[in-house]
Amino acid sequence: MSPLRLELVNLRKRFGATEVLDDISLTVPRGEFVSILGPSGAGKSTILQLLTGATAPDAGEMLMDGQPLARDRHCFAFMPQGDALMPWRRMLDNATLGLEVQGVGRKAARARVAPLFAEFGLAGFEHHYPAQxxxxxxxxxxxxxxxxxxxxxxLLDEPFGALDALTRAQMQRWLATMWTRHRWTVLLITHDVREAVLLSDRIYVLTSRPARVAHQFHLPFEHPRQGVGSPALGAIEADILQTLLNPKD
Structure with missing residues (x-):
């Protein structure tokens, strides 16, 4: 059995007088798609801030394969809520930015990125600007x-939250297909129940502040899922909504 890829144990976080996270524990096994679901302001993004090192927990542990999470956090690639593309860089150079920050030369970074444009549906747009x-x-x-x-x-922080409903649905299905192909280990932050059900192997539902894990849902269904019209997925979606609306039940 593969070791746990990530484990958060009894995390607590307070900002001033506001308690944001209260005894949060969860696991992200290797190769799974895991979502953290909760209402806006519940502290979901704070968990990503802890993982990326933007802030430190007041208590608890963050473990990678059973060892304390390294301070440099090189194990994570982070995608924020907005696309954060630089408007003055063409798409090819936007796509290489993370590699360049790691110290990869521009020519080598372009050589690594360029073949992926077709797989990501971007062939022919390498030299366009984001506004186009x-x-x-x-x-x-x-x-x-x-x-x-x-x-x-x-680490994906509500990556489709700013899109219109139709585009968001299209992107969710596209991501599901891409994940099935590559089997990345993913931790997704979202407040969209249907998105979580469509994409996830397991879902952690948080209460409002201070955030606690109200329930964990396992979804033992094949990927990619074409939608949530099946009775089994619909039942899980209903259970999640019930947990969000009545977190103490």
């Missing part, structure tokens, strides 16, 4: 920039 692309294409470019870094785990 649709929202969905920009998000695919942002994900390409993230995964090409070849880090062990992807």
């Amino acid at each position: 692309l649709s929202g969905g294409m920009r998000q695919r470019a942002a994900l390409l920039r993230t995964v090409v870094q070849q880090r062990p785990m992807l």
